[in-house]
Amino acid sequence: MNVDITGARIYWTLPILGGIPITATIVNATLVTLAVLAACIFLTRDLKIRAVSKRQVVAEFLVETAQKFVNGNMGEKFAYYGPFVAALFASSIFGSLLSLVGMFPPTSDLSTTGAWAVMVFVLITYTKIKTGGLGGYLKGFTQPIPILTPFNVLSELATPISMAFRHFGNVVSGSVISTLVYAALAAASHAVLSWLPGALGDILGAIPILQVGIPAILSVYFDLFSSAMQAFIFCMLTTLYIANAAEE
Numbered sequence: 001m002n003v004d005i006t007g008a009r010i011y012w013t014l015p016i017l018g019g020i021p022i023t024a025t026i027v028n029a030t031l032v033t034l035a036v037l038a039a040c041i042f043l044t045r046d047l048k049i050r051a052v053s054k055r056q057v058v059a060e061f062l063v064e065t066a067q068k069f070v071n072g073n074m075g076e077k078f079a080y081y082g083p084f085v086a087a088l089f090a091s092s093i094f095g096s097l098l099s100l101v102g103m104f105p106p107t108s109d110l111s112t113t114g115a116w117a118v119m120v121f122v123l124i125t126y127t128k129i130k131t132g133g134l135g136g137y138l139k140g141f142t143q144p145i146p147i148l149t150p151f152n153v154l155s156e157l158a159t160p161i162s163m164a165f166r167h168f169g170n171v172v173s174g175s176v177i178s179t180l181v182y183a184a185l186a187a188a189s190h191a192v193l194s195w196l197p198g199a200l201g202d203i204l205g206a207i208p209i210l211q212v213g214i215p216a217i218l219s220v221y222f223d224l225f226s227s228a229m230q231a232f233i234f235c236m237l238t239t240l241y242i243a244n245a246a247e248e
Helices: 024-043 054-074 076-101 110-142 146-193 198-205 214-247
Strands: 010-014 020-023
Touching (some): 020 024, 076 146
16 A cells, blocks of 8 residues: 555546645545535525524534634634634634545544644734734844844744644644554554463453453544644634734
């Protein structure tokens, strides 16, 4: 099986542009995008002012929740960021939850979280320039004293890097820990049950019985709680960084 440097499976390679690999990251991220799009179309069909459907109630609740989150962290003047932040959250959490069905989560690929972080960094930079002008933005690197300019530049570049690696690292670490636990339980199951006499020990020793139950508990944390938490943290940092950029 061909894989790229992130461990994502390469399905096929496009002959154009030197052979672009189509990996599990690209395929699964596209599936997540299509699924979110389909959910949006389904929830927003046949909207009404009165006698609203349950679908519309769910849609209004999701929109209001996302908008309150953005307004609470950025202020109403940045309310137009609501759809962007909601799209980031949906892409992040559903991308991470693909691991529940045995699919490669796009958030386990640094190129995914890196692309999101670059988009946020561009918005931060745009907001700073829009607020203080290009001159004010460049002058900010010399504050409080010019000798700190190199450190201020590094600090600026560290923002997207830290956002990308924080999200990526937490998702990958969860996958690695779960894999190690699976392997340890299989070894423990063999070590314990193989002591049984005769054919019974041979049969039961080959079955990883201890893998039943315990991994499900880990899955609740790493696949559900951690996925939601990482999506929330990434969106929280996005809103706070952009809002702070407007105040500089």
